[in-house]
Amino acid sequence: MAYMARKKTTVYLDESLLRKAKVTAARxxxxxxEVIEAALxxxxxxxVVERVWxxxxxxxxxxxxxxxxxxxxxxxxxxxxAASS
Numbered sequence: 288m289a290y291m292a293r294k295k296t297t298v299y300l301d302e303s304l305l306r307k308a309k310v311t312a313a314r315x316x317x318x319x320x321e322v323i324e325a326a327l328x329x330x331x332x333x334x335v336v337e338r339v340w341x342x343x344x345x346x347x348x349x350x351x352x353x354x355x356x357x358x359x360x361x362x363x364x365x366x367x368x369a370a371s372s
Contacts, residue, residue: 293320299372305319307321308326309322310313332361335364338360339353339357339360342356
């Protein structure tokens, strides 16, 4: 993922959730804000957008191909969620 500027903010989290994020971060060698950011990206489905951009990096797609790929990814995410429900 490309570097993106970060902005400091204050959010209120359940103490046990924050503790779990910190433990997960420590075990993975990351900062807790990185764990929280990754979880938020997954929740907001930004991973789908990043996967589409990564696939397109080598050879540009036409607008129609890009749209078809975006719908494929969206369908795949929806299928994953339905399977886990």
